[in-house]
Amino acid sequence: MKLAYWMYAGPAHIGTLRVASSFKNVHAIMHAPLGDDYFNVMRSMLERERDFTPVTASIVDRHVLARGSQEKVVDNISRKDKQERPNLIVLTPTCTSSILQEDLQNFVDRASTISDSDIILADVNHYRVNELQAADRTLEQVVRYYLDKALRQGNLNISLTDKPSANIIGIFTLGFHNQHDCRELKRLLKDLGIDINQVIPEGGVVENLHQLPKAWFNLVPYREVGLMAAKYLEKEFGMSYISTTPMGIVDIANCIRQIQERINIWSPTLLNKKINYEPYIDEQTRFISQAAWFSRSIDCQNLTGKKAVVFGDATHAASITKILACEMGIRVSCAGTYCKHDEEWFKEQVQNFCDEILVTDDHTKVGDMIARVEPSAIFGTQMERHIGKRLDIPCGVISSPVHIQNFTLGYRPFLGYEGTNQVADLVYNSFTLGMEDHLLEIFGGHDTKEVITKSLSTDTDLTWNSESQLELNKIPGFVRGKIKRNTEKFARQNGIAEITAETMYAAKEALNA
Amino acid sequence: MSIKISETLTFECETGNYHTFCPISCVAWLYQKIEDSFFLVVGTKTCGYFLQNALGVMIFAEPRYAMAELEEGDISAQLNDYQELKRLCLQIKKDRNPSVIIWIGTCTTEIIKMDLEGMAPKLETEIEIPIVVARANGLDYAFTQGEDTVLAAMAHRCPEQYNLINKKKEVKKDESIDKFSSIDTGRKKTKSITNSSVDKMPLVLFGSLPSTVASQLSLELKRQSINVSGWLPAQRYTDLPALGNGVYVCGVNPFLSRTATTLMRRRKCKLIGAPFPIGPDGTHAWIKEICSVFGIETQGLEEREQQVWESLRNYLNLVRGKSVFFMGDNLLEISLARFLIRCGMIVYEIGIPYMDKRYQAAELTFLQTTCRKMCIPMPRIVEKPDNYNQIQRMRELQPDLAITGMAHANPLEARGINTKWSVEFTFAQIHGFTNAKDVLELVTRPLRRNNNLENLGWTNLIKEG
Numbered sequence: 001m002k003l004a005y006w007m008y009a010g011p012a013h014i015g016t017l018r019v020a021s022s023f024k025n026v027h028a029i030m031h032a033p034l035g036d037d038y039f040n041v042m043r044s045m046l047e048r049e050r051d052f053t054p055v056t057a058s059i060v061d062r063h064v065l066a067r068g069s070q071e072k073v074v075d076n077i078s079r080k081d082k083q084e085r086p087n088l089i090v091l092t093p094t095c096t097s098s099i100l101q102e103d104l105q106n107f108v109d110r111a112s113t114i115s116d117s118d119i120i121l122a123d124v125n126h127y128r129v130n131e132l133q134a135a136d137r138t139l140e141q142v143v144r145y146y147l148d149k150a151l152r153q154g155n156l157n158i159s160l161t162d163k164p165s166a167n168i169i170g171i172f173t174l175g176f177h178n179q180h181d182c183r184e185l186k187r188l189l190k191d192l193g194i195d196i197n198q199v200i201p202e203g204g205v206v207e208n209l210h211q212l213p214k215a216w217f218n219l220v221p222y223r224e225v226g227l228m229a230a231k232y233l234e235k236e237f238g239m240s241y242i243s244t245t246p247m248g249i250v251d252i253a254n255c256i257r258q259i260q261e262r263i264n265i266w267s268p269t270l271l272n273k274k275i276n277y278e279p280y281i282d283e284q285t286r287f288i289s290q291a292a293w294f295s296r297s298i299d300c301q302n303l304t305g306k307k308a309v310v311f312g313d314a315t316h317a318a319s320i321t322k323i324l325a326c327e328m329g330i331r332v333s334c335a336g337t338y339c340k341h342d343e344e345w346f347k348e349q350v351q352n353f354c355d356e357i358l359v360t361d362d363h364t365k366v367g368d369m370i371a372r373v374e375p376s377a378i379f380g381t382q383m384e385r386h387i388g389k390r391l392d393i394p395c396g397v398i399s400s401p402v403h404i405q406n407f408t409l410g411y412r413p414f415l416g417y418e419g420t421n422q423v424a425d426l427v428y429n430s431f432t433l434g435m436e437d438h439l440l441e442i443f444g445g446h447d448t449k450e451v452i453t454k455s456l457s458t459d460t461d462l463t464w465n466s467e468s469q470l471e472l473n474k475i476p477g478f479v480r481g482k483i484k485r486n487t488e489k490f491a492r493q494n495g496i497a498e499i500t501a502e503t504m505y506a507a508k509e510a511l512n513a
Numbered sequence: 514m515s516i517k518i519s520e521t522l523t524f525e526c527e528t529g530n531y532h533t534f535c536p537i538s539c540v541a542w543l544y545q546k547i548e549d550s551f552f553l554v555v556g557t558k559t560c561g562y563f564l565q566n567a568l569g570v571m572i573f574a575e576p577r578y579a580m581a582e583l584e585e586g587d588i589s590a591q592l593n594d595y596q597e598l599k600r601l602c603l604q605i606k607k608d609r610n611p612s613v614i615i616w617i618g619t620c621t622t623e624i625i626k627m628d629l630e631g632m633a634p635k636l637e638t639e640i641e642i643p644i645v646v647a648r649a650n651g652l653d654y655a656f657t658q659g660e661d662t663v664l665a666a667m668a669h670r671c672p673e674q675y676n677l678i679n680k681k682k683e684v685k686k687d688e689s690i691d692k693f694s695s696i697d698t699g700r701k702k703t704k705s706i707t708n709s710s711v712d713k714m715p716l717v718l719f720g721s722l723p724s725t726v727a728s729q730l731s732l733e734l735k736r737q738s739i740n741v742s743g744w745l746p747a748q749r750y751t752d753l754p755a756l757g758n759g760v761y762v763c764g765v766n767p768f769l770s771r772t773a774t775t776l777m778r779r780r781k782c783k784l785i786g787a788p789f790p791i792g793p794d795g796t797h798a799w800i801k802e803i804c805s806v807f808g809i810e811t812q813g814l815e816e817r818e819q820q821v822w823e824s825l826r827n828y829l830n831l832v833r834g835k836s837v838f839f840m841g842d843n844l845l846e847i848s849l850a851r852f853l854i855r856c857g858m859i860v861y862e863i864g865i866p867y868m869d870k871r872y873q874a875a876e877l878t879f880l881q882t883t884c885r886k887m888c889i890p891m892p893r894i895v896e897k898p899d900n901y902n903q904i905q906r907m908r909e910l911q912p913d914l915a916i917t918g919m920a921h922a923n924p925l926e927a928r929g930i931n932t933k934w935s936v937e938f939t940f941a942q943i944h945g946f947t948n949a950k951d952v953l954e955l956v957t958r959p960l961r962r963n964n965n966l967e968n969l970g971w972t973n974l975i976k977e978g
Contacts, residue, residue: 001597002582011558033620033651035535038563040920050927050975095557096620127585
């Protein structure tokens with residue numbers, strides 16, 4: 001048992017439901033007790049979805065506990081089949097139902113014989129994988145199911161499209177800025193003269209999945225979801241995939257170069273020419289995207305060497321770390337992720353771009369780390385935003401889990417060249433503005449409120465005499481807490497009980513030394 | 514129209530495929546109500562994820578609740594439940610030192626048959642903090658019924674009422690109550706009490722209300738010279754009211770039937786069956802019923818109710834003649850429907866997760882008389898509704914307002930049906946004379962909002978076909 005207050009990634013079935021409800025005309029039936037259909041609320045509220053979420057529950061109640069589901073699940077499936085005529089019904093077990101160990105596959109087999117829809121059982125272990133892993137697995141499962149089916153029916157068409165084309169894999173509902181990212185990726189590919197073969201799962205049609213192999217390559221923008229499907233397609237159909245996240249100027253260029261490589265495998269024979277994207281990359285980097293120019297401008301100078309902490313899912317935390325360190329000259333004191341299953345990859349990605357790496361799914365550890373590091377800004381999830389609020393440190397939200405305010409109506413991609421502008425704005429606005437920073441330091445701040453400790457730890461036994469208190473009040477508000485904590489730390493180390501102005505100066509010197 | 518609206522109350526029961534909150538959500542308001550408590554939800558990631566999403570920002574305020582998250586080892590019994598719970602509870606004791614720890618049993622603890630009730634007394638003596646066990650799981654209960662299970666468990670922990678006059682006890686022996694059939698519903702039983710002083714008859718109210726609302730209701734009763742001797746739950750666990758033979762109890766919420774049963778059968782209290790104090794009509798009837806049991810003539814109650822109706826006039830003009838459809842998810846539906854009918858609305862359907870016809874008897878009768886009085890057809894009451902069917906019915910009926918869960922609100926709005934989230938009624942202050950306005954504030958909000966947007970021409974926001 002684990003004492004837990006909060007978690008970064010949800011339970012497995014949420015991942016499955018996110019994939020299922022992203023496809024068009026796919027219905028998920030949860031084998032779950034009353035109240036577990038909370039997913040519908042999230043989708044309806046966070047995504048402000050206009051349509052009814054295609055998820056229903058086959059309720060597990062006392063009777064089911066006593067006698068088994070018997071006809072209930074099969075009835076629910078065939079009922080849904082008649083009501084909505086979906087292409088596919090995904091039977092989804094939950095934590096609770098997986099302990100019951102009912103033979104759900106048997107229900108699926110029975111229901112298949114009487115309904116027109118395809119029916120599959122989501123194959124995820126609820127005690128071993130989280131939401132993201134389950135989503136990845138389910139997407140692969142759906143893709144595999146339809147390609148197998150096409151293979152059996154002999155209508156699999158693996159000849160490439162005439163023009164270069166790509167599948168985008170891993171855009172789905174409740175994903176962090178996924179809708180905007182998708183639009184931006186489509187624009188990018190269009191600029192490169194590449195057609196979109198299919199986008200899955202968001203808006204995808206399962207009946208068309210057998211045409212996936214027609215694309216020249218697969219693009220997997222996020223680490224968390226889509227890789228399994230891409231690997232499957234590579235293994236079975238020799239489709240290559242690109243999993244470099246096109247976030248930040250440098251990685252967008254990397255990604256485009258990889259695309260060029262893939263296209264040039266086929267294009268000399270199919271198009272009678274070789275593709276060169278370098279002029280495009282150069283044009284975009286220097287003149288279209290504002291981010292490269294911004295990092296050169298004197299505004300960004302003020303950010304040099306400022307400390308930041310990054311935490312989020314593997315994709316976003318790694319990319320943002322690289323952007324901060326390489327493209328903006330900000331010092332990343334700690335980069336971390338809650339994707340423990342992807343620890344190795346993450347470490348490899350950020351190794352040279354930060355002082356330390358934290359891989360944990362315990363938010364209190366992240367909070368302690370932030371309190372210890374005392375960065376000028378945090379880039380994290382909603383949880384880090386709240387930690388920042390408590391410590392009076394600004395925070396830019398860069399990753400799930402998020403609240404409704406992160407499902408913006410306006411266009412806010414994180415990927416592609418427009419994404420670089422958005423990220424630059426986010427970073428810049430999160431730090432205290434440079435000039436303001438200076439003025440505050442010169443004029444001793446503009447608030448004369450009394451000092452309040454905002455540290456996470458409890459108060460101390462140290463006393464400040466009136467002189468040192470006055471001195472402390474002169475320090476600008478946004479660094480005051482930090483100076484206070486440093487001084488107290490110094491005092492404690494040196495066995496000083498009463499803090500005088502001298503102690504403060506001594507502490508400052510000791511710290512600078 | 515194929516759906517006919519009948520002349521008497523009809524009860525139906527559908528498939529139970531409806532959306533509601535998991536009953537563990539009760540920790541959200543109970544931990545705030547009982548200030549010295551700590552709620553430990555023994556369950557899986559699914560429970561935790563629900564709580565953290567449903568409670569939104571509250572999670573960041575260092576709440577006095579946590580998950581005891583079951584891992585694979587717990588499910589397969591490789592780990593010892595008792596030792597595990599002891600470890601966590603000791604940690605809670607160290608960090609928070611609460612006066613009581615409440616274990617919330619979930620679906621998973623039911624299925625793996627974790628003996629929480631058996632472990633609690635042992636652990637309680639070992640760590641020296643009371644442990645109350647409530648099985649608020651989705652296998653058996655819906656949403657607000659979670660509070661019911663917690664309060665029923667807590668009723669056992671209330672101190673015994675000793676100071677009653679012994680001879681009175683003997684006199685009343687023949688009436689000792691352990692059956693529902695003996696609920697006090699009218700004046701007929703008041704004779705035996707009128708001789709003794711009212712002050713000596715303790716009245717305990719049950720149901721968790723914000724403390725301001727609780728004091729408002731106590732004050733209303735005080736005006737009729739009735740002293741409320743305690744509330745279940747009280748602001749602190751250490752202040753739980755005394756219960757026992759001769760104590761009168763009365764519910765303030767319609768979802769507390771288990772608590773009522775426990776109070777009657779196990780604590781030998783006398784239940785006053787009354788409509789619930791929601792809306793001025795409900796509050797009036799509730800006070801009147803209590804007074805009649807205590808043999809008191811009410812003073813100025815009629816005028817008080819009239820005053821409140823008077824102050825609601827602007828809202829009433831908005832709702833009069835409009836129709837409502839309750840999809841049902843929190844068991845407040847009957848009382849709210851009754852109030853809205855009295856306000857002049859037409860109720861097509863009252864969906865409700867569970868209908869205890871005995872505990873809600875007075876409320877149901879009141880609903881019927883209200884319908885007759887307002888000359889409005891009786892609504893159908895649908896227990897364990899089927900949301901899919903309800904949406905089909907709504908498509909035909911086109912109600913002016915649907916009171917529904919958050920899963921359906923946005924999709925219905927996109928189809929041009931005004932909605933109000935039912936959850937808000939659970940969290941808002943809706944009891945007593947003072948708060949009648951708040952109920953109508955909630956009900957009329959979508960109507961007022963849409964009056965403002967009416968002429969823009971975009972009520973239907975989905976593509977046809």
